[in-house]
Amino acid sequence: MKLVFLLLLALVPGLPCSHALALRCAPGPPASIFAQSPSTGVDVRGLLRRVSQEKDAVDQEVFAAIAGSGDPGAFKALKQTVTFLSDRWPLTAAYRAFGAFEGTPNQKNSRKFLLDAALRHRRSINRVAATASLARLGANAAAELDKIVARAQDREARSTAVRALLPVYAERADLASAEAVLEYATPNGRNTTAIRRALQKLRGSKILRLYSGYLKDPEFSSAWRFLLLDVLSGWQDRGACALIAGMIRSEDEVLAAKAVEILGKSGYSHFVREIEPLVRSGPAAVLREALIAVTRLTDGDPYWLEDVLEYSRSKHPAIRMGAAVALLEIRTEGAIDRLLEMLDDEDWRVRVEVVEQVGLLHRLRAVPLLIERIDGETPRIARDMHLALRLLTGVDHGPRSARWRAWWHGEGENFQQPKATATRTAEIARQKRKKKSTTRGTFYGLQVLSERVVFVVDRSGSMNGRAMLPKGPERKKPEASTRFEVARDQILSVLPSLSDKTLFNLAFFGSRIFPWEDGLVRLDEKNLKRALKHVGRAPMGGGTNVWAGLMFAFDDPRVDTVFLLTDGQPSNGVVIDTQEIRARIERLNRTRKVVIHCVSVGRKSRFLRLLAKENGGLYTEAL
Structure with a gap:
């Protein structure tokens, strides 16, 4: 019925x-x-x-x-x-x-x-x-x-x-449309993509002058400056590049570095005169990008090669990192020799950069050098060396040197190196079928391989939301709890399982940051007990200041890995827009080399998934 x-x-x-x-x-x-x-x-x-x-x-x-x-x-x-x-x-x-x-x-x-x-x-x-x-x-x-x-x-x-x-403005492509977008549109998350798509079709001398006025306005937001630099980079003309050049000395080092990179790819060699002085002084992000930009714009100048070789011995790590990239761009035998020598650089961040460039070099002469060094490196750099070996050879003999050394001794001279495209395709396939290991401590199923790690955990009001504690040694079946209690349970589980060589820290954030220690400390018995007692003491409530949590981790130069856990979109802090956070972190990480793993609690998060992917980490969800 x-x-x-x-x-x-x-x-x-x-x-x-x-x-x-x-x-x-x-x-x-x-x-x-x-x-x-x-x-x-x-x-x-x-x-x-x-x-x-x-x-x-x-x-x-x-x-x-x-x-x-x-x-x-x-x-x-x-x-x-x-x-x-x-x-x-x-x-x-x-x-x-x-x-x-x-x-x-x-x-x-x-x-x-x-x-x-x-x-x-x-x-x-x-x-x-x-x-x-x-x-x-x-x-x-x-x-x-x-x-x-x-x-x-x-x-x-x-x-x-x-x-x-926005789609209508893109079709009209007139000054009034550009004025309306700049005045009233708000770059925020996916909305940024729609704004960028519209502005890319709004061109002309009048619109360029309009952009110039906004870029010079001190009240113009950094999110908008990022977006306009992206738009102008697609113009590929002298007028747009001249406007971009006005940003290379910005007090915002991330914006300045982005402007330098764009000019380096423009092909206009006359910008060398403006960029080269930045190689010798400035913030780390700019130093690296300036050296790379000049290398690209000088296009094989032998005198510049001599300068790059000298810069590769600079006292400043960021300059040496830029030199490593420049040496790969130059690719002469002398440049390659110096690049391989830099595998022994004293700074771990420079070694990470060099290993990455050696993987891109795709020369077999690098293989025995990596095999020789992999066992003596930190787990973070050993992971990168293992990846470089796979990219160079297309085969995998594990993360330690013994099997690699035996293989190289038997086949090294006669080994036919696959093309770079083939090894990269094989590596993508390997990552897809790779199973999660349980041989070491895990945080929400993500392996903790690093010995210099910070756990950055959301403590905002939304973490009081309902969640289930999984069954384990102390629980025969899942129990109803809160999101933060589940995170606390994971921390209590992972810390005792880490190596006693580990340097670690904890940082909780709501509207502001609540760190346990000012920097990394040794994971000995005393500090482990102190850390376990500290978990849960941080004040609960406030907004979600993801930026503060990440910046706290980045401020410690010894940190090479971050585990970020949050259940919400950023809502507080100096930087809130998710696309701007990603862009800034990616830019800063060119000299910091921090791996960022992300855990999204209670929801799927495109922001966290991309943040992890762009910074060498993994992403998981606790729904």
Whole structure:
């Protein structure tokens, strides 16, 4: 009998199937509120009366039911529902329901009502909700959205309209469009990609002057500067490069390094005069990029090779790292000889850079040198050497030297080296089929191979969310708990399993950072007991300041590995935008060489997945 009723409901004239399904499946008001009338199949008056009685507590499916009823009075009834509401989400649902009138005789009236609400309603919450409804129509409502950009009282409403108009602005490709984007769009997460795509089509001398003014404005955000540098890098003309050159001495070392890198790839050799002085003094990120940029722009100048050889012996690690990359670019026998000598550099970060370049070199003469050194390195660098050996040979004889040495002794002289593309393809396939090992301590299933590690753990209010403690030696079955208690359980489990050679630290973050120690300490029995007692003492609550947690780890020059655990998007800190965090960390990590493993708790996180991938780490989820 129930099945017959549902089939009849789905076939009611004037009631779209989607609404019939929603009425059947959605929780909330009982089905009696959707009593059919002989003429339309939906009791619009009854639904309106329900909204007037329940107000913000009403089931939000009511608005879609009214709009899709086909009743002649549906438009007027839906307008009336708005007068009974004051909360953001019911208002958003009510205004959104006006989209059902698109393609009907009420389309013009619907858009006029929404535009009037967006521009003239006495409450900001209504103006923004009405704008959002028009924004869902995209280019189809371009005329109305243009008026909102020009006349709206609320910046949020203008920003919402601009976001919807980005594809339209890209087609118009005029100065007014560029001005609207720069003034009201907000680079944030995936929205940054849409803004970049639009701006890449907005070109010309007038727009270039507009960009110049914004880049010189001290109030212009760093997220926007990053984005504009990306956009200008795609222009590949002298005017854009000249504007980029104005950024190479920025006080923001990450922006300056990015500008230097772009100029280094531009092919305009006259920028050497501006970049070369930066090789000798400046922040680490700029020193490295400046040396590489000049190498690319001088294009095989033998005099510059002599300079690079000298720079490879500089006292500054960042300069030596840049020299390692430059020596690979030059690729003369003398350059290669010096690159291989740098495998014995005193600074671990320089050795990481050299090992990476040696893997890209793809010369068999490097193989015995790596075999000779792999056992004496830290686990972090030994991992990189093992990878370089696989990329050089296409075979895998494990992370220790004995089997590699035996293989090389037997086959070295006659070994036919595969092409670099083949070894890289084999390495990708290897990573896909690699199984997680349990021979060492793990944190949420991720191996802790490093002996210089910091665990950076979210302690914000959201970590009080429900989670399950897994079964283990102390629990015969999973137990209900909180996300932080699960993280605490993982820390308590992994620390005792680490080598006594390990240097480690703990840092918790909410709106600010709460470190255990100022820097790495030896994992002896005394410090282990102190650390285990400390876990859980950090204050709970506040926002999610991922940037502060990462910067704390980066500030200790001995740290080579970070395990980052969080359950939310960044919401506090100097840098909040996820794309800017990734861009800044990737840039800083060209001289820091820190592996970042990420654990996302309670949700999937594209941000954490990409952050780990871009910084040599692994990503896992605890859902």
